[in-house]
Amino acid sequence: MANESFENEGGTGSRNSRNTNFTSSVDLSTSLDSSVQTRIFKIIVIGDSNVGKTCLTFRFTGGSFPDKTEATIGVDFREKAVEIEGEKIKVQVWDTAGQERFRKSMVEHYYRNVHAVVFVYDVTKMASFQNLKTWIQECNGHRVSPTVPRVLVGNKCDLVSHIQVPSNTALKFADAHNMLLFETSAKDPKESQNVDSIFMCLACRLKAQKSLLYRDVEREDGRVRLSQETDVNKSNCHC
């Protein structure tokens, strides 16, 4: 599991976190003080160049489709504050470059302490779907834990007459890789809720995972102690 990040009155910080198996005691006292801290969930968006990663992240954080985009160089950060079950959470979206020459030096940073991964392909371009295997390999190669939630997004569904990737093919692939599939369009305003649900679904799952961590702590002598092995795979997310 990645480090947990927080933002409080003093700014953004990072907390050393926990592995998926918890048998040792960890001081979590600060993390339980939710009144002064906003948790930050880092979500990276990965996929071939031109599939619409920038437009999808723009749609989620800004609520519109950009008039014009240029190839992303390195990474662009976009943030959105959301509220889930009464808790304010900052969703920090890392919009990565699809072009190899613009991403080389940044790849390590993308995957470091990532909380969730969004893989994007273009439904009108079969090659972008076939290349997903390479993107998944890269992700696994950077030791991203299997407990880090991943979703698959087929973008540009508004181009109905140009679709090359059938839904059932994409669904099989998503199932085989234990991912949810979203087919959507960053361009079509009617799809904006669907775009939001990609990120909100991940945020809900992350919150549920981390709630389980907190549930299994007990206070001992004024300190917080993890009391038992905790399974962070379980989630209350219904999406």
Ligand SMILES: Nc1nc2c(ncn2[C@@H]2O[C@H](COP(=O)(O)OP(=O)(O)OP(=O)(O)O)[C@@H](O)[C@H]2O)c(=O)[nH]1
């Ligand atoms: N029709 C349609 N076009 C889209 C959609 N999303 C993005 N585009 C267009 O696709 C092109 C590429 O979009 P970007 O969001 O810049 O692609 P990217 O994946 O960020 O590309 P890199 O930054 O190079 O990795 C742009 O011309 C967008 O206007 C969509 O949902 N429908």
Ligand SMILES: [Mg+2]
């Ligand atoms: Mg881009």
